[in-house]
Amino acid sequence: MRPFSLLTLLILTGLTGCQSSSQPEPIQYSVPAEAEPYVQSFRDEAKKHNSTVSTANLVVTYGATQSEDVCGQCLLQSGKTPHITLSTDSFCWQQASQYERECLVFHELGHCLLGRTHKTDKFPNGAFVSLMNPDNVSVYATCRYPIGGDVCDKRTRRDYYIDELFVASTPTPDWGK
Numbered sequence: 130m131r132p133f134s135l136l137t138l139l140i141l142t143g144l145t146g147c148q149s150s151s152q153p154e155p156i157q158y159s160v161p162a163e164a165e166p167y168v169q170s171f172r173d174e175a176k177k178h179n180s181t182v183s184t185a186n187l188v189v190t191y192g193a194t195q196s197e198d199v200c201g202q203c204l205l206q207s208g209k210t211p212h213i214t215l216s217t218d219s220f221c222w223q224q225a226s227q228y229e230r231e232c233l234v235f236h237e238l239g240h241c242l243l244g245r246t247h248k249t250d251k252f253p254n255g256a257f258v259s260l261m262n263p264d265n266v267s268v269y270a271t272c273r274y275p276i277g278g279d280v281c282d283k284r285t286r287r288d289y290y291i292d293e294l295f296v297a298s299t300p301t302p303d304w305g306k
């Protein structure tokens with residue numbers, strides 16, 4: 130199947146200068162029922178990683194993203210609620226596995242709530258170092274980088290990538306060397 134690709138981060142800033150009369154948006158939370166389990170999973174992982182990140186101010190919608198290859202995007206605007214759009218392209222969501230959906234939602238939450246930007250580094254074995262890579266966010270969903278006799282364990286991979294999401298300085302795991 131096609132890898133998730135070209136996830137974009139759009140940061141629009143500096144718009145407030147000429148709109149001094151506009152009020153900031155109130156804190157709001159709106160997440161579709163289908164996406165809520167993944168946001169809840171993010172909350173659980175945040176807690177495990179002693180992160181104080183809050184999901185209280187968040188809007189997630191399904192809709193058209195900037196390009197047909199984009200499965201999701203995070204829109205951050207000054208004074209506005211972080212807004213994640215998940216593509217309605219069927220391979221992005223309807224045909225995606227539970228892990229693929231989680232990877233996509235976590236990647237966008239990485240942008241929108243953790244302030245993470247894209248990271249393109251790779252391990253010596255070719256695997257992406259981070260879930261925040263822009264080319265294939267399904268890093269632990271597919272286990273496409275088994276090496277030697279290494280049996281790719283999705284749970285082990287998931288643990289590493291989520292550690293790295295919350296703590297970017299997480300050391301290289303054995304399977305990445």
Ligand SMILES: [Zn+2]
Binds near residue numbers: 136
């Ligand atoms: Zn991205």
